[in-house]
Amino acid sequence: MDFEQKYHAYKALVDRYLADAIQASQPRSLYQPLKYVLAGGGKRIRPILVLLACEAVGGKTGDALHAGAGIEILHNFTLVHDDIMDHAHSRRGRATVHTKWDKNVAILVGDELLALAYRMLLKTSSPRIQDIASVFTEGVVEVCEGQAYDKEFEKKSVTVDDYLVMIGKKTGKMVSVATEIGALIGNGSDAEVAALREYGALAGQAFQIQDDVLDLTGDEKKLGKKIGGDVQEGKKTFLYLDAYRRAKGGDRALLKEIFGNGKISRRMVDEVRRIYAETGALERARARVGQDIAEANQKLARLKDTQARAMLYWFSDMLLHRTY
């Protein structure tokens, strides 16, 4: 079985777990939208990283499945609540919960997802369960902090460094929680746990910057969302911040004008893409992704040479070259 096949096998494992995880159906106003969210798919990157990190330190995949499902549900909790705050109407090509139902339902579904995430995590059998639950919890804290920064940034002037702190909390932390928890369940040494945590943080950062790039260069259908969504929402991404600092005269004014605006045309998105290209922002973002992935891979070098480690290298490569 090659890595691509193994990835799909693990993804199917997670999908099946999540499909069977929730037996309750009442109250219907809660469980119907909740199951809708969990059936929404996604790349299942975080749970697969939990499984691989566990294997990479010599643990059994099966031992990490509860925690993997837990972290995927946690991720979905953040999506449901962030979508309310960001007024996002679609996600993975489907209507968001607060669009299909209403805001109250979406608040409650998010809350319940967070509780269910803990329920799954706490099924884990490990002498290190208290540490595992604490790492998970600090992940939730940082995700909230990251989202708060993200919303603050919409209203004030920020730098690329501010942005990196924000995505470190909002995206990087959750990926590092995945790899750290996997390593703890596999009962890794302190050095192994640290290596996998750092791998996750770097891979997560690369993943987010790549996401920013794909917002302008990706395939609308494959991504399941509109191209230029970040521009539309005025999200201060790596690209925007880097380009704005370097753009001159008319382009700088144009960038500012477009980003302040609520309604954005396809032509405006094209203009932004042109400015990102001409200022070199696009190139620098891609270079940064490459650099983060290279650094992440260096962390893996501290682990034993196993199949799981080889697959983590493959995984890094997939993140680097993904187009959706």
Next chain:
Amino acid sequence: MDFEQKYHAYKALVDRYLADAIQASQPRSLYQPLKYVLAGGGKRIRPILVLLACEAVGGKTGDALHAGAGIEILHNFTLVHDDIMDHAHSRRGRATVHTKWDKNVAILVGDELLALAYRMLLKTSSPRIQDIASVFTEGVVEVCEGQAYDKEFEKKSVTVDDYLVMIGKKTGKMVSVATEIGALIGNGSDAEVAALREYGALAGQAFQIQDDVLDLTGDEKKLGKKIGGDVQEGKKTFLYLDAYRRAKGGDRALLKEIFGNGKISRRMVDEVRRIYAETGALERARARVGQDIAEANQKLARLKDTQARAMLYWFSDMLLHRTY
């Protein structure tokens, strides 16, 4: 020290813990409203029950303080999110988070509170930590289910029994989680843990029905909220459901008319109070509170005769006779 003094000493302990618990101050858009919530006071009933339940099985108060703080923060999480969903503008005489800031802030503050609740809980040192965290988690799940039922009930016809299921989840469960967790931290026997869990569920139910009664008969200043709020919001309380079933002719129509209505005058609240009195609903609600408390106290009879148990009896009595 009498029980009243001990209650205030424990309350002060919890207040101090909560005041010192959160060191972070950035992002400010998150931590400023979060600290505002935790400084809002409240009766601290749930954390004090954690401490007393722990003592009642022979544990040390200090061992249960983290968990007590955790459950109080968890309670505050539910208030912040419920206040959004219920469009409540004040709580304990102060503006609610979504009123003073906005809905997005309130969603995020609630999420972070839930994470911080787990952070505090997970500081508990106990060989039974996994059970403790699971009991806590099932509490969160049921609180969400209870809130979903509560919102569903606003739009459909329900019975007193439906109502009791709803408050069992929304209020009773959290109180039973408090007493059960306290008993687990104190390393109580299975029989002791069960007795305290059942005590909490019954006391919690009594507390909620008493709350419904106080909504119409309490002191506006002491309660820190407007009299008749439940009537205003069309909340189907024990009183409403019992009265509606028994009310005749004009009163029944009047009750229905007032409850469908968004805007409610003081005179309408007086009318509702009159109907509740004349149908006997008020009396039956009070009888139910008395009966639940008596049953709760019977559960305590299974515990050893300690100071903590004596204080739990005192606590029951306080719930029964409280006026705010």
